[in-house]
Amino acid sequence: MSGWRREHRHGGVERTQHLELLLPGDACPDLEELLIEQRWSEEVREALVGLPETYRVPVFLKDVAGLAYREIAEVAGCPLGTVMSRLARGRALLRSALVRQARERGIVGARPGERAVR
Amino acid sequence: MNCRAMHDRVQAYADDELGVEGAIEVEAHLAGCSACRGAFESQRAFRQMVGALYPQQAPPDLERGISARLRSPARRWPLLASGIAAAALVAGLAGLLTRGSEAALPSEVRAALEVHRAAEHGGAPLGLASHDAGEINRWLHREVPFFADLPSAETSGFALHGAGTVKLAGTRVAYVLYDGTSGPVSLFVLPRHAWPAMGRQLRSGTVEFRWIEAGGHRVLAWTHDPVSYLLVSDAALAPSQTCAVCHTGTGGAADPRTNILLTGENPS
Numbered sequence: 001m002s003g004w005r006r007e008h009r010h011g012g013v014e015r016t017q018h019l020e021l022l023l024p025g026d027a028c029p030d031l032e033e034l035l036i037e038q039r040w041s042e043e044v045r046e047a048l049v050g051l052p053e054t055y056r057v058p059v060f061l062k063d064v065a066g067l068a069y070r071e072i073a074e075v076a077g078c079p080l081g082t083v084m085s086r087l088a089r090g091r092a093l094l095r096s097a098l099v100r101q102a103r104e105r106g107i108v109g110a111r112p113g114e115r116a117v118r
Numbered sequence: 119m120n121c122r123a124m125h126d127r128v129q130a131y132a133d134d135e136l137g138v139e140g141a142i143e144v145e146a147h148l149a150g151c152s153a154c155r156g157a158f159e160s161q162r163a164f165r166q167m168v169g170a171l172y173p174q175q176a177p178p179d180l181e182r183g184i185s186a187r188l189r190s191p192a193r194r195w196p197l198l199a200s201g202i203a204a205a206a207l208v209a210g211l212a213g214l215l216t217r218g219s220e221a222a223l224p225s226e227v228r229a230a231l232e233v234h235r236a237a238e239h240g241g242a243p244l245g246l247a248s249h250d251a252g253e254i255n256r257w258l259h260r261e262v263p264f265f266a267d268l269p270s271a272e273t274s275g276f277a278l279h280g281a282g283t284v285k286l287a288g289t290r291v292a293y294v295l296y297d298g299t300s301g302p303v304s305l306f307v308l309p310r311h312a313w314p315a316m317g318r319q320l321r322s323g324t325v326e327f328r329w330i331e332a333g334g335h336r337v338l339a340w341t342h343d344p345v346s347y348l349l350v351s352d353a354a355l356a357p358s359q360t361c362a363v364c365h366t367g368t369g370g371a372a373d374p375r376t377n378i379l380l381t382g383e384n385p386s
Contacts, residue, residue: 029160032167036315041173048172062133063168064222069135084129095164 028099028108035098038107047097055090058083063091121154128154132161134225134287141288159311166224166315223330224314225287227337227348233284233293234304234335234350242295242302244280254281254294262292264309264345276303286348298351306348313346314339 028034035044048056048064057076061067067075072083102108124147130136131144148155223231236242246257255267261283268278276296284293284306292307316339317330329338336353339346 032163032315035167035171039171041171044168044171045173048168059168063165064172066169066222066225066228069130069133081126084126087133088129091161091164091168094168 028102031095031099031102031108034102034107040098043098043101047094047101050097051090051093055086055093058086059090059094062087121151124151124154125157128158129161131288132158132165136288162311163315169222169224170316172222223332223337224316226289226308226314227316227330227332227339229284229286230304230306230337230348230350231332231335233306234302237295237302237304242280242304243282243284243293244295245282247280249278251278254278257281258283258292258294258307262290262307264307268294268305300352300354304348304350306350308346308348310341310344310346313341314348 048059051059058072061072061075062069069080069083072087073080076083076086078086099108124144127136127140127144128148131141136144144158148158233243245261246254248254248257251268258281276298279295279297279302281295282293283290285291286306286308289308291309294305294307296303296305315328316337317328327338327340329336331337331353334353336351338349338351341347
């Protein structure tokens with residue numbers, strides 16, 4: 001069994017909430033495709049920079065730099081389970097920020113799952 | 119095992135952190151659980167989107183945050199013992215994550231580039247050396263469950279060299295090597311869910327294409343349910359030629375958008 005499972009068993013980690021792991025996919029399921037279509041590079045960067053450092057560092061190291069959980073744990077100085085829960089929470093926050101911004105700019109519709117008419 | 123107990127493993131699987139046994143266990147659960155399958159797909163799509171869109175330089179604030187950690191005298195840095203981790207971190211800190219740089223690419227694409235480079239140096243991971251499309255198709259059908267037949271490449275200017283199976287970001291995929299006049303061409307056949315979000319995209323009929331150029335190579339990806347393809351070639355190879363791997367004669371070049379697709383430029 002891998003290290004991160006052992007850590008979860010032994011406790012002492014931030015438990016991830018059920019809904020945080022399930023990214024808000026029901027709110028704008030096409031978000032990823034739309035943002036790639038719109039080339040939202042700067043917006044993604046700004047939203048990531050806007051995250052609290054606790055979440056910003058693991059999300060950057062995993063999703064941009066491509067480090068492994070173990071390596072992120074070493075950088076952040078926290079257990080693997082904490083890396084996982086912070087990643088899940090950080091991604092959920094990042095996605096929510098992007099959904100909000102996409103709605104404000106009319107790239108997606110106001111209701112969940114609704115594409116804006118362009 | 120119930121869904122709640124699977125959450126951590128689904129996340130780890132989406133993050134390519136599970137070994138073979140763990141991946142098999144999660145796949146078995148995902149096959150019968152649409153809720154967890156949806157969670158897995160949304161997590162992977164989101165991670166790939168961030169990796170693909172993140173701009174070329176790490177934001178100064180983010181660099182400062184991580185640099186401060188590196189300067190902390192109280193912290194030990196066993197990380198530096200790990201070459202890959204150190205390289206990735208240094209790349210991030212130095213703002214060297216250029217849009218086309220490999221550090222920012224989806225892990226499937228990075229792995230495909232590594233395999234292709236090995237092939238360029240005569241080290242392709244082949245399980246079967248053959249010039250015969252029929253023989254390669256039969257062999258790959260035995261090795262990977264999702265494989266779709268390759269057409270013969272006899273008249274395309276490319277010669278089949280052999281086939282194998284490789285792992286791209288934890289997913290076992292079919293690998294086909296072609297010899298061309300501008301060096302080898304690597305074709306990877308992936309299950310649909312392993313479709314990498316990267317670079318620019320264009321939809322042509324029912325087929326969606328994506329492509330990037332990195333390190334002198336062009337990576338072209340397209341999907342055709344239930345299978346996706348990654349094709350790696352020398353970036354100097356004429357775009358229409360790479361399509362000839364699978365489309366003999368007029369082939370992919372018959373679509374006037376092909377060159378726009380692959381070069382980002384409209385010839386007119």
